[in-house]
Amino acid sequence: MELYELNLNDVIEGLKAKRFSPSELYASCKQRIDTCEPNIHAFITRTDDTQPQTGNDGGIFAGVPTVLKDNLCTKGIRTTAASRILGDWKPPYDATAWKYLREAGAVLMGKVNMDEFAMGSTCGNSAFGPTHNPHDISRVPGGSSGGSAAAVSAGYVPFSLGSDTGGSIRQPASFCGVYGFKPTYGMVSRYGLISYGSSLDQIGPFARTVRDLQLVMSVLAQYDPMDSSCFREKNPDFTHREDVSLKGKRVALVKEFQDFTLDAPIAEAMTRTRKVLEDEGAIIAEVSLPVVARYAVACYYALAMSEAHTNLERYDGVRYGYTVTDAAGVKEMFERVRSYGFGSEVKSRIIAGTCLTEPSRCDEYYVAATKVRTLIAQEFARAFGETDYILQPVTPSLPHRIGEEDEDEMKVYETDLYTLPVNLAGLPGLSFFTGYAGNLPVGLQLIGPRWSDSGLLDAGVILERHLGSPKIANGGI
Amino acid sequence: MSELTFTPVIGIEIHIRLKTDTKIFCSCSTNPESPANTNICPVCMGLPGSLPRLNHNVVEKGMLAGLALNCSVQPKSLFFRKSYFYPDLPKGHQISQCDLPVVADGYIEVHDADGNLKKIRVNHLHLEEDAASMHHSASDGRLEGAATSYVDYNRAGMPLGEIVSEPDISSAQEAVEYAMNLQRRVRYAGASDADLDKGMMRFDANVSLKCSDGRWGRKVEVKNMNSFRALERAIEFEIKRQKKILLSGGEVLQETRHWNDAKGVTSASRVKEFYRKFIVEPDLPPLIVNQEWIDRVTAMMPEMPDVRANRYVNDMGLPRDVAEVITDDKNLADYFESCVKAGANPVRAAHWVRTEVLRVLNERGQKIDAFTVKPEVLAGLVSRVDDRKLSTTQGKEVFDYMCANGAGLEDAVKALGITEGGVAGNALNDIIAAVIAANPDVLEEIKSGKDKKGKKLKFLQGLVMKETKGQAKPQEVAEAIAKALE
Numbered sequence: 001m002e003l004y005e006l007n008l009n010d011v012i013e014g015l016k017a018k019r020f021s022p023s024e025l026y027a028s029c030k031q032r033i034d035t036c037e038p039n040i041h042a043f044i045t046r047t048d049d050t051q052p053q054t055g056n057d058g059g060i061f062a063g064v065p066t067v068l069k070d071n072l073c074t075k076g077i078r079t080t081a082a083s084r085i086l087g088d089w090k091p092p093y094d095a096t097a098w099k100y101l102r103e104a105g106a107v108l109m110g111k112v113n114m115d116e117f118a119m120g121s122t123c124g125n126s127a128f129g130p131t132h133n134p135h136d137i138s139r140v141p142g143g144s145s146g147g148s149a150a151a152v153s154a155g156y157v158p159f160s161l162g163s164d165t166g167g168s169i170r171q172p173a174s175f176c177g178v179y180g181f182k183p184t185y186g187m188v189s190r191y192g193l194i195s196y197g198s199s200l201d202q203i204g205p206f207a208r209t210v211r212d213l214q215l216v217m218s219v220l221a222q223y224d225p226m227d228s229s230c231f232r233e234k235n236p237d238f239t240h241r242e243d244v245s246l247k248g249k250r251v252a253l254v255k256e257f258q259d260f261t262l263d264a265p266i267a268e269a270m271t272r273t274r275k276v277l278e279d280e281g282a283i284i285a286e287v288s289l290p291v292v293a294r295y296a297v298a299c300y301y302a303l304a305m306s307e308a309h310t311n312l313e314r315y316d317g318v319r320y321g322y323t324v325t326d327a328a329g330v331k332e333m334f335e336r337v338r339s340y341g342f343g344s345e346v347k348s349r350i351i352a353g354t355c356l357t358e359p360s361r362c363d364e365y366y367v368a369a370t371k372v373r374t375l376i377a378q379e380f381a382r383a384f385g386e387t388d389y390i391l392q393p394v395t396p397s398l399p400h401r402i403g404e405e406d407e408d409e410m411k412v413y414e415t416d417l418y419t420l421p422v423n424l425a426g427l428p429g430l431s432f433f434t435g436y437a438g439n440l441p442v443g444l445q446l447i448g449p450r451w452s453d454s455g456l457l458d459a460g461v462i463l464e465r466h467l468g469s470p471k472i473a474n475g476g477i
Numbered sequence: 478m479s480e481l482t483f484t485p486v487i488g489i490e491i492h493i494r495l496k497t498d499t500k501i502f503c504s505c506s507t508n509p510e511s512p513a514n515t516n517i518c519p520v521c522m523g524l525p526g527s528l529p530r531l532n533h534n535v536v537e538k539g540m541l542a543g544l545a546l547n548c549s550v551q552p553k554s555l556f557f558r559k560s561y562f563y564p565d566l567p568k569g570h571q572i573s574q575c576d577l578p579v580v581a582d583g584y585i586e587v588h589d590a591d592g593n594l595k596k597i598r599v600n601h602l603h604l605e606e607d608a609a610s611m612h613h614s615a616s617d618g619r620l621e622g623a624a625t626s627y628v629d630y631n632r633a634g635m636p637l638g639e640i641v642s643e644p645d646i647s648s649a650q651e652a653v654e655y656a657m658n659l660q661r662r663v664r665y666a667g668a669s670d671a672d673l674d675k676g677m678m679r680f681d682a683n684v685s686l687k688c689s690d691g692r693w694g695r696k697v698e699v700k701n702m703n704s705f706r707a708l709e710r711a712i713e714f715e716i717k718r719q720k721k722i723l724l725s726g727g728e729v730l731q732e733t734r735h736w737n738d739a740k741g742v743t744s745a746s747r748v749k750e751f752y753r754k755f756i757v758e759p760d761l762p763p764l765i766v767n768q769e770w771i772d773r774v775t776a777m778m779p780e781m782p783d784v785r786a787n788r789y790v791n792d793m794g795l796p797r798d799v800a801e802v803i804t805d806d807k808n809l810a811d812y813f814e815s816c817v818k819a820g821a822n823p824v825r826a827a828h829w830v831r832t833e834v835l836r837v838l839n840e841r842g843q844k845i846d847a848f849t850v851k852p853e854v855l856a857g858l859v860s861r862v863d864d865r866k867l868s869t870t871q872g873k874e875v876f877d878y879m880c881a882n883g884a885g886l887e888d889a890v891k892a893l894g895i896t897e898g899g900v901a902g903n904a905l906n907d908i909i910a911a912v913i914a915a916n917p918d919v920l921e922e923i924k925s926g927k928d929k930k931g932k933k934l935k936f937l938q939g940l941v942m943k944e945t946k947g948q949a950k951p952q953e954v955a956e957a958i959a960k961a962l963e
Contacts (some may be wrong), residue, residue, distance in 0.1 A: 073526040086525065093519050095526060192526040198759035226529050228761050305758050310558045313569025314523045318628070330626075334562055357756050366756060 003028035005472055008064065008158040008212035009240075015063050022107070027242045029065045029109060032475075033094060033156045038399035039137045039476030040146040040154055044070045044128050045078045046110040059105030059217070064275055067151045069162045070111040071118055072098055072203070073192040075434075077108070077423075081194045082116045082126040085315045085341025087322040095192025096202045096224045104219050109157055112147025114326055115388045116343045117312065118168055118196040120144050121416065122402075125345045134473030135177060135439050136253025139399040142172030145206070149176035152206045154475040159207040159216050162191055167394070167419025170431035170445055173206055174394040175472040179460065180206045181213045184450045185426030186231045189224030195311040197304035199229075200423040210432070210460035211471055214238045217453065236454050243336025244458040247281030252387035255286050257418070263397045265437030269444055273391060273434055276466040287383040287390065289421070291375050296421040299376065301354050301371035303424070309353025315341060370414055373424050380425040384449035389459060393418050393447045394431050418445060428453045433470040443471060481724065482689040482724070485716050487652055487682060488644035489708075491659060492637050493669040494607070494677035495538040500574065501606050501635035502529030507673055513629040519607075521634035522642035523567030528760045531556075535604060536579060536764065539773045542638050542668035543580025543602045545781060550762045550771045554579045556601075556758040564626065565609040565635050572758050578603035579764060585662070586783070587649070587654040597655050598643035607635035635826065638669070644683065653705050656680060661782050664863040665807045673704055684715040686723060694719050694729035699743050701736045711736040715743055721786035785810055799831050808845045809834075815852035821859040829859055833873065837880050850879050857886050871895055894946055905953065908944045909961045912937060923962065934958065 003025045006014060014020055031050050037043060048065075052092040057063075064109075068074065071081045073091035080086045094102065102108070115125040123146025124130040131146045133139040134154035141150040145162025151171035152160050154250070162169045164182035173180025181204045188203045195201060205216035224230045274284055317323035317337030327333035342350070356365040382391065396414055422429040430446045446463070448456040500507055503520035519527040540550050555577040558570040583599035610632045614625040640659065648654050660671045662680060670679040681700040686694045699715055702708045714736075719729050734743040780788075782804040789800035802809045809830065816826040834855070838848060855876075862872035871893075878889040913920055919933050928934060941954050 071526075073524075079525070081525065091519075091524065091526065093524075093527075191528050194525040195760075226530060229759075307759050310560055310570050310756055313560055313562065314525070314567060316562060316564070316569060318564045319522060319567065320524065330564055342500075362755075370757070467540050 002032070004032040006158065006434050007209050007469075008215055009209065011064055011158050012060065012215075013102060016467075022335075025063060026065055026107065027077075029155075029157060031391050032154070033042075033109065034155070036134065036154050036475030036477065040132050040134055040141075040150050041129060042067075042112050042131050042141075042150040042154070042156065043110045044082060044113050044126075044147070047077055048109045048202070054289060057105065059103060060072050060215070061101060064106050064159075065109045066101065066106045067112045067148065067155045067157050067160045068095075068098055069114050069148045069160070071114060071163060071194040071196075071447065072111075073194070074098060074108065074111065077111065079194070079295045080113065080127070081118070082114045082128055083341065083343065083346065084127045085322050085337065086320070093192065095203075096189035096226060097220055098192065100219050100222060101161075101216075112151055114147055114162075115144035115168075116346050117194065117308070118144040118163060118165055119308070119345050121167065121171055123147060123150075123172070124402065126342055132402065132476065133175060133399055135441060136399075137476040138401050139440070140175065140402050142175030142399060144168040144172075145180075146172045146176075148206050149178055149180065151472045152176070152178045152208060153470075155472040159205055159212055161205055161216075161220075163201055164419075164423065164429075165196045165202075165304060166416050166423050167205045168444060169206065170394050170419050170422075170429055170443075171416075173431040174441070174443025174445075175399040177436070177443070177473060178206050178208055179210055179213050179433060179464075179470075180204065180431040181453075182215065182422065182429045182431075182458065183217065183221065183453050184231075184428045185423070186229050187236075187428070187451075187453055188220045189227040189230045191224055191226035191230075195307075197307040197312060199307060200300075200304055200420075201413045202423070208472070210430075210457055211240045213430075213460070214240045214454075214457050217457065221453070223326045231451075233451075237450070238454050238457065240461070241458065242461075244461060245281065246277060246459060246462055249282045249389065249459070250285050250387040251277050251282045251389045251391050252285040252287040252383065254293070254390060254392055254460055255288045256290055257392060259361055259416055260396060260417075262393055265398060265440075265442045266393050266444075268437075269389070269434040269442045270393065273444055273463065274466065276463060277391070280462055280466070282424045285387050287387055289379055291372070291379050291382060292421045293417075296370050296376060296424060298418055299369045299372040300416070300420040300424055301352070302344030302365050305349045305353035306357045306366045306369070307353070309350045309357070312342070312346070312350055317341075319446060345416065355452075376421060377425045380421070380427060381449070388448070388452075389456070390447040392445050392447070394443050395419075398437065398440050398442065422447055426450055428456050430456050432460050432463050432467070434463075434467050480825045483716075483723065484687040485647055485712075486644045486685045486693075487646035487648075487712060489642045489646060489652055489655060489683075490681040491640045491642075491656060492679045493542065493640065493671050495535055495542065495604075495638050495665055496637040496669050497532060497534045497538055497636055499532055499534070501535045501604065501636035502634055504532075505634065509631075511631055513631060515625075516631045517633070521567065522630055523569075523633075526691050526724045529572055529758070531764065532636065536766070537774055538636070538668045539602060539638050540578050540766070541666040541778065542640070542663045543583065544775060544778050545662040545666035545668060546580075546583040546585055546599045546602065546640065548580040548583030548599060548602060550580050550640075550766055550774070551578065551767055552768075553720060553764075554555055554764045556604075556761045556764070557755040558758050559605075559725050559755055563608070564628055565611050565633070567609065567630065571608065572761070573605060573639075574603035574764075575606035576603075579766065585658050587646075587651045587658060589651065595645075595651070597645045597651070600641045600643050602638045602640045605637050605639060607632050607637050609633040638663075644685075648708045649716070652682065652712050653709045656705060656708055661805060664908065665779055667777075667779070676703065679703055682708065682712055682715070684712060684719065685729070686716065686719045688723050692723060692889055695730065695731035697729065697743075699736055700733060700746075701738075703738075707736060707738050708899070709744060710738075710741060714741065715853050718743065718917055752908045773878055779807065782807070782810075789823070789827070793817070794825075795824060795827050799827050802831050802835070803827060806845060812845050812848070812852050812955055816859065819853040819856035821856035822863055826856065826859050826861055829855060829876075833876055837877075849883050850876070854879065860888075867895065895948065905941075905945065905949055905957050906961065909941055909954075909957055912940045912944060913961060916940070920962075 072095040113131040122140040133141040148160040148162035153176035161232040169180040505516045560570040578601040581601035584596040609630045612627040773933045786800040788805040789795040
């Protein structure tokens with residue numbers, strides 16, 4: 001077994017026991033990246049050309065390589081959000097989530113690909129070209145955190161960070177056959193995460209075991225005064241325990257989703273997972289989420305685009321990033337910078353957001369969406385009075401081939417129905433591995449009430465025990 | 478047909494810089510003296526990934542300003558994003574409370590044309606961030622057409638309170654009194670220095686005219702007034718301009734006009750009004766102010782100038798005009814009260830403060846906080862003059878000496894060679910004896926009876942007065958000399 005194949009907990013244990021050195025581990029990961037990267041194209045910026053600088057030799061992640069989605073600010077290291085508009089911008093500060101990891105000793109291998117400003121679900125809307133799925137390089141890795149998922153799936157690094165605004169961690173985790181966790185909104189500081197939809201964005205980890213997710217969460221989930229939406233309670237306990245049980249726990253399926261069609265392997269995974277839960281002593285129930293089923297997609301896009309277009313107003317070429325020096329005036333400068341700097345998906349969302357908040361129709365769309373969002377949160381709160389967890393797919397279909405995106409954009413949006421209500425209600429969601437359909441992994445999703453993150457991961461540990469852990473993808477080799 | 482009359486309907490928006498050490502959404506310094514672009518950080522530069530966090534001192538100053546305008550604190554308020562593109566706006570939107578402010582529903586009193594008190598309602602005060610300041614190389618100081626423009630982000634994120642009045646103002650004079658009164662009150666509350674020269678207070682006015690024939694002109698927003706004089710002139714100009722239009726049967730356009738102080742005119746803004754839209758600021762939770770916080774801030778509120786002036790008139794017997802002059806500046810009023818507390822007679826102390834202290838401050842262009850004569854010292858001086866230990870003239874000499882040399886009361890008296898209470902009794906007799914001894918010929922003349930007209934006696938009296946440095950009473954000197962000559 002090569003060192004790059006080790007899971008996070010095994011890596012830490014091995015380093016601690018001095019079975020191998022940080023530089024041996026580093027070299028192994030680097031070798032793996034060099035081998036697979038031409039096929040996968042996960043990186044936007046590699047930082048593994050020089051010897052690693054470990055932030056803290058005594059930290060729990062001392063010497064552990066990782067990669068970050070390129071919308072997380074890294075001091076002095078190019079951060080692009082996969083957009084031309086940021087140019088070669090090097091932030092003067094670290095995102096809090098990365099600062100915590102760096103202080104724990106993690107070593108940065110690079111910044112990885114994503115859909116521009118996290119807008120997309122294929123990792124194809126990137127100014128740096130698409131990333132490929134390590135299980136089948138003709139297919140998409142999912143998005144927007146496709147690079148983060150692919151890097152862990154292909155064995156580049158034992159864990160990575162992404163962000164999830166409407167499924168951007170859970171969907172690529174599912175497509176790439178790894179575990180991905182979207183924490184409760186407010187659990188992880190967003191300071192230094194380049195905003196898409198501020199009230200929906202949340203940073204979370206990817207790893208190849210649930211136990212590894214727990215370890216990363218124990219470092220990420222700390223109060224940060226720099227983010228006013230960050231929680232102020234005492235840090236939750238993400239300690240891994242083997243003696244957890246689902247006996248007597250209620251796990252519900254969503255009534256309104258039962259009529260929707262799923263790809264056969266996903267439907268089969270639902271059945272298998274349900275059986276595992278029943279065998280573990282869980283009670284399978286049903287909850288009704290009529291408002292979610294009917295309005296969540298429209299509500300989500302109205303809010304996400306309204307927030308996004310104001311978040312993207314700062315990119316004007318005046319202070320940083322791409323700019324022009326020969327514009328005739330400031331208006332022309334803004335126009336040229338933004339016309340060239342933003343990709344088409346970003347532009348269409350800016351236009352949509354501008355229209356949705358335009359004074360004459362703001363009440364009808366943006367304000368209405370904020371009200372619907374409250375109803376959705378209330379509906380989930382009521383549902384979680386009747387059940388402990390909700391089990392549902394991440395997507396209705398397996399990863400499609402690159403370039404075969406659905407022509408009907410509205411349908412692409414609808415495939416997000418399983419993921420984005422979770423963001424609207426600020427809930428934690430775990431995307432977990434259930435097995436393979438041919439060479440493609442199949443993932444599902446377990447959702448809990450707000451702040452149930454550690455319990456949700458405990459449940460994930462049990463599911464992993466029965467369903468098995470994923471193996472490292474062949475990476476196109 | 479009777480002649481048409483017009484009633485101006487005016488509302489004013491005033492921005493004040495709230496007095497805090499750090500900016501509204503980050504911990505950068507608000508020092509206005511710092512070199513350009515040194516008080517900046519990822520937050521106030523609007524760097525990608527940065528998030529605002531509310532400075533609670535700003536909220537407190539906003540509450541103090543609101544309470545000074547008789548507003549009530551709102552238990553829950555929100556922040557919004559106000560979008561427009563301009564190089565001085567780092568995020569492309571300004572974070573502002575807009576219509577859900579932290580304080581609302583107050584008033585300020587002004588005098589109407591007949592001299593009667595009239596309430597101008599304050600709709601609200603909301604918190605917001607300032608934009609950066611820009612410097613253009615164009616001759617007219619504007620962005621369009623400038624070859625080069627410089628942006629100083631030190632000002633970006635400075636805390637502002639925007640105070641919006643109801644359209645209760647009927648003249649430029651009322652507008653100015655409203656603004657001055659507001660300035661005095663927020664300064665009293667310690668909410669803002671409201672220094673016009675430093676751009677800490679800026680005015681916009683909404684002016685429309687109501688015609689006696691029932692027509693009501695549209696609202697015109699006049700911007701760019703940075704002094705009380707400019708506010709007054711701009712409103713007067715706008716009233717005249719609109720009146721002329723309405724008289725000629727024309728229609729006043731709803732527009733934003735720019736006050737040109739040099740030319741003394743308003744002109745339609747060349748730049749089209751920015752297209753603005755508001756969404757809730759998702760990075761800031763609603764601002765919740767609980768009763769405990771309101772109580773704490775309310776307890777911090779000092780007595781307001783009008784209440785204080787009334788107290789001086791009613792309890793201390795000060796004339797109204799003196800009371801108003803003294804209460805115009807809180808520190809001056811505090812100085813006066815310290816004088817009184819140290820034992821000075823209030824009316825006399827007020828007189829000294831108003832005439833002498835203010836004279837010296839004006840001469841020096843100083844503020845009372847920089848004044849070197851401590852109120853207790855002034856109180857001592859006032860008391861001595863009151864007790865006739867010093868004449869009024871001597872008192873003023875002593876005061877000037879203390880101001881000029883930073884000396885204490887005793888030292889000043891000594892340095893000026895003043896004998897308190899004047900020269901009399903034995904001291905006077907000794908001087909007389911000495912003068913007589915030094916002038917035996919004069920004595921001889923008087924004694925021989927040649928001094929028929931008393932000229933020589935007068936001469937002696939003069940010498941004695943000179944020796945006492947004028948501190949003896951002439952009557953007493955004459956009597957004592959007569960006695961000595963017996």
